[in-house]
Amino acid sequence: MVRQWIALVVFVHLASGNNDISVKDLTPSVYEPSWTYKCVPDEGCQRSQSPEPTANYTGTVYESLDLCRTVCGRFGGIWPRPVTAALSSQTVRIHPNYLRFDLIDAPVETREILAKMTQVATSNLMDECNGNVTDIVETPVIVFITIKTPNLEQTWSTDESYMLDVQNKEVNVAVHIVAETVYGARHALETFTQLVTADKPDYTDQYRCGLRLISGAKIRDKPVYPHRGFLLDTSRNFIPLEDIKRMLDGMAATKMNVFHWHVTDTHSFPLESVRVPQFTRYGAYSAYEIYTTEEVRELINYARVRGIRVVIEIDSPAHAGNGWQWGKEYGFGDLAVCTNEKQWRSFCIQPPCGQLNPANPNMYKVLRDLYKDIAEMLSQPALFHMGGDEVFVECWNSTQDITTYMESKGYERNTEGFIKLWAEFHSTALQIWDEELTAMGQSEQPVMLWSSELTQAHRISKYLNKDRYVIEVWEPVSSPLLSQLLRLGFRTVSVPKDIWYLDHGFWGITKYSNWRRMYSHVLPVEANMLGGEVAMWSEYVDSQALDTRVWPRAAAVAERLWSNPSSSANIAEPRLQRLRSRLAARGIPSDVLSPGWCAQHDSRCL
Numbered sequence: 161m162v163r164q165w166i167a168l169v170v171f172v173h174l175a176s177g178n179n180d181i182s183v184k185d186l187t188p189s190v191y192e193p194s195w196t197y198k199c200v201p202d203e204g205c206q207r208s209q210s211p212e213p214t215a216n217y218t219g220t221v222y223e224s225l226d227l228c229r230t231v232c233g234r235f236g237g238i239w240p241r242p243v244t245a246a247l248s249s250q251t252v253r254i255h256p257n258y259l260r261f262d263l264i265d266a267p268v269e270t271r272e273i274l275a276k277m278t279q280v281a282t283s284n285l286m287d288e289c290n291g292n293v294t295d296i297v298e299t300p301v302i303v304f305i306t307i308k309t310p311n312l313e314q315t316w317s318t319d320e321s322y323m324l325d326v327q328n329k330e331v332n333v334a335v336h337i338v339a340e341t342v343y344g345a346r347h348a349l350e351t352f353t354q355l356v357t358a359d360k361p362d363y364t365d366q367y368r369c370g371l372r373l374i375s376g377a378k379i380r381d382k383p384v385y386p387h388r389g390f391l392l393d394t395s396r397n398f399i400p401l402e403d404i405k406r407m408l409d410g411m412a413a414t415k416m417n418v419f420h421w422h423v424t425d426t427h428s429f430p431l432e433s434v435r436v437p438q439f440t441r442y443g444a445y446s447a448y449e450i451y452t453t454e455e456v457r458e459l460i461n462y463a464r465v466r467g468i469r470v471v472i473e474i475d476s477p478a479h480a481g482n483g484w485q486w487g488k489e490y491g492f493g494d495l496a497v498c499t500n501e502k503q504w505r506s507f508c509i510q511p512p513c514g515q516l517n518p519a520n521p522n523m524y525k526v527l528r529d530l531y532k533d534i535a536e537m538l539s540q541p542a543l544f545h546m547g548g549d550e551v552f553v554e555c556w557n558s559t560q561d562i563t564t565y566m567e568s569k570g571y572e573r574n575t576e577g578f579i580k581l582w583a584e585f586h587s588t589a590l591q592i593w594d595e596e597l598t599a600m601g602q603s604e605q606p607v608m609l610w611s612s613e614l615t616q617a618h619r620i621s622k623y624l625n626k627d628r629y630v631i632e633v634w635e636p637v638s639s640p641l642l643s644q645l646l647r648l649g650f651r652t653v654s655v656p657k658d659i660w661y662l663d664h665g666f667w668g669i670t671k672y673s674n675w676r677r678m679y680s681h682v683l684p685v686e687a688n689m690l691g692g693e694v695a696m697w698s699e700y701v702d703s704q705a706l707d708t709r710v711w712p713r714a715a716a717v718a719e720r721l722w723s724n725p726s727s728s729a730n731i732a733e734p735r736l737q738r739l740r741s742r743l744a745a746r747g748i749p750s751d752v753l754s755p756g757w758c759a760q761h762d763s764r765c766l
């Protein structure tokens with residue numbers, strides 16, 4: 161770095177041919193950059209010489225790229241983009257010590273969680289300065305929060321809309337947030353933090369840092385889809401709780417609202433069950449790779465404060481093996497079959513094999529105990545995912561217990577016979593879930609299920625009730641299934657594997673989707689299309705690689721689901737650059753979008 165600087169000085173000296181100036185004179189005692197940033201209409205932030213050589217430029221000059229991005233363009237540095245925004249190009253200095261939240265117009269029921277939400281917002285602001293805002297300014301900033309309903313439920317009908325106004329009134333800055341629910345208010349607080357950026361005025365003192373807030377804003381916003389999910393698999397490789405929390409921080413930053421936790425699979429069973437401790441005794445990768453009930457509760461609360469609902473998935477009847485292999489030892493018979501079969505290709509699509517044993521009534525007893533534990537953990541109204549994908553008929557067909565049972569039920573050993581057995585499993589599982597929920601005083605809730613052979617358009621209505629099941633469709637985009645299910649009246653969530661799977665490109669012949677591809681995929685807009693998810697399967701990721709595998713690509717899907725913009729990824733890129741820098745400040749690394757030069761010259765590398 162130093163050597164390059166000297167080389168540059170010498171070059172300038174020779175090129176200028178001005179012999180009156182010595183090299184020494186040209187070398188300042190402190191490093192002084194020669195540039196600033198300006199916001200150019202239709203071009204975005206551009207790094208330029210300072211002072212401006214073409215004296216024509218009359219707009220504001222910004223010392224940092226983040227500051228320029230925060231005010232530049234119709235939506236400034238806000239991600240996902242709001243429905244409408246009018247932003248001032250001016251900023252006002254603020255300090256967290258002089259930031260006050262007024263909750264008087266929020267119903268009493270909402271105040272406890274709202275207070276926590278404001279703490280998260282303040283902490284996010286401090287993060288812009290690495291937790292140390294040293295420039296003291298005493299302008300009071302008062303955030304008045306109005307919430308219209310006391311309802312704390314998180315459902316697909318939760319109103320997440322909000323209004324956010326910022327007015328600079330000489331003596332103070334007034335911020336007005338109006339939302340129907342506390343979750344709308346949370347989104348408004350997130351947007352508020354995105355109107356703020358760090359100001360590091362003195363290059364010689366890395367500790368000096370202040371905050372600047374856009375001094376005038378009027379924002380109206382609401383999501384297009386009620387289900388904006390991130391799926392994390394914690395069975396193929398274990399992901400520590402701290403890492404999951406960081407993923408939730410990223411989701412909150414991008415207004416995603418469903419954490420789909422694919423917590424178990426055939427590989428391992430890291431979820432503690434109080435009633436069935438055998439699950440983790442037999443199924444955890446190690447004594448340290450377990451989520452205790454206490455931790456799950458903590459995570460669910462952590463998520464709620466960030467506007468996120470946790471959906472636990474216990475995949476079944478396939479994708480279940482390790483954790484279930486103790487039945488014989490305890491006199492329960494085989495709870496799962498084909499578990500860890502060596503000749504795996506004959507019994508499952510991916511090693512290790514394992515499928516629940518629907519011929520064994522004890523399996524349902526154990527399942528009931530697990531469901532009880534989960535119903536107690538989930539926040540109400542509970543949303544549960546029963547899995548339901550990839551039943552491998554050959555596994556059941558090679559198990560005598562099961563074929564004998566089928567005979568007793570009059571199920572033939574052809575495809576349709578096995579479909580009947582499979583559907584019977586789901587129907588029994590749903591009944592158990594319903595019973596446990598109602599025993600807890602809860603009403604029946606829809607459950608989620610993956611698309612599969614069972615959910616084929618010609619079959620689904622015969623076996624699954626559209627009022628009870630929401631189908632998560634993972635077929636590639638070319639498949640007609642999504643539109644067929646919508647036509648049949650099923651509510652659906654879309655996660656096309658060839659576009660929104662974050663693990664693709666890391667194994668087999670799968671193709672990597674970059675953020676632009678993920679961003680450009682559009683879903684149908686209709687009432688039964690609840691939204692989508694971006695999926696991080698964990699065969700080839702663990703905590704060491706997680707963040708950059710997920711971010712910023714998950715954020716691209718977040719904007720698609722929140723804003724569903726008609727404009728292109730190119731238009732979005734400067735805001736996504738700002739999001740990256742914001743996530744980094746909050747301790748969430750993301751993958752790189754472009755060379756630094758392109759980041760400093762918006763739209764010049766397209």
Ligand SMILES: *[C@@H]1O[C@H](CO)[C@@H](O)[C@H](O)[C@H]1NC(C)=O
Pocket residue numbers: 214216
């Ligand atoms: C500066 O302004 C003059 C007069 O308005 C114009 O002719 C010229 O093209 C401008 N230069 C640049 C670099 O924009």
Ligand SMILES: *[C@@H]1O[C@H](CO)[C@@H](O)[C@H](O)[C@H]1NC(C)=O
Pocket residue numbers: 292294367368
């Ligand atoms: C915060 O900044 C001040 C002033 O520059 C510095 O002296 C102090 O060490 C910093 N504190 C932390 C926790 O980094």
Ligand SMILES: *[C@@H]1O[C@H](CO)[C@@H](O)[C@H](O)[C@H]1NC(C)=O
Pocket residue numbers: 553554557573574575578
């Ligand atoms: C199940 O196994 C029997 C006996 O091998 C075979 O005839 C039948 O076709 C198999 N069923 C399916 C659906 O594969």
